Amino acid sequence: MSTAPALDEKIKTVLRDHGRLNKDAMSLNPDADLYQAGLTSHASVNVMLGLEGLFDIEFPDQMLNRSVFSSVQAIRSALLELGVAA
Amino acid sequence: MGQPERLRVGIDLVQISRIRESIAAFGERFAQRLFTAEEIAYAGAEEALAAERFAARFAAKEAALKAFGLSHAGIDWREIEVLRHADGHCSLRLHGKANSLAGAPLDHETALSLSHDGDYAVAIVTALIAAPPITTHSH
Secondary structure: OOOOHHHHHHHHHHHHHHOOOOOOHHHOOOOOOOOOOOOOHHHHHHHHHHHHHHHOOOOOHHHOOHHHHOOHHHHHHHHHHOOOOO | OOOOEEEEEEEEEEEHHHHHHHHHHHOHHHHHHHOOHHHHHHHHOOHHHHHHHHHHHHHHHHHHHHHOOOOOOOOOHHHEEEEEOOOOOEEEEEOHHHHHHHOOHHHEEEEEEEEEEOOEEEEEEEEEEEOOOOOOOOO
């Protein structure tokens, strides 16, 4: 599976702007646990809205769960599933 | 004799100023994505109180997800609605998937309490849920 570095950078930018993490979002490993990095339920909503605005998408109900926003890698998989280009 | 029941609890704390920032950053989409039309009408009725009312209601939804064990179920926040009654007390109404996964209406009893002070809003949800049948395993 592609690591989709360009997409990961966009995801990290949204995390930097809206995630309120306790570490530098731009240097996160793709599999780093975002909840361990300080992502709250409210901040995850902001991240979701930031991603929806950036990519002009809407996360469907089944993706509105903690695991989808648990890591850069998990977010990337969800975005690819929604048709966002890597 | 009725089914055995289990008491579940969920709590969530939300910083009101963060909600205010979200409203500023995302505009109406923030409220429309998370809240029902009735919740938006109540919270938006007094602009000065909108952020704390949205904060308390968001906390209630998150507390309900915890109480019902639905954090991984993929639930639209609008399926968990906070109702405000004439005497000022609030209760929960579940819709759609949230309602079906939490159990049939007769199978659970819920209670909700909201509070806020300064920059924080908190919600606690308790739920009495019919316990699943006990399964036994032979070894």
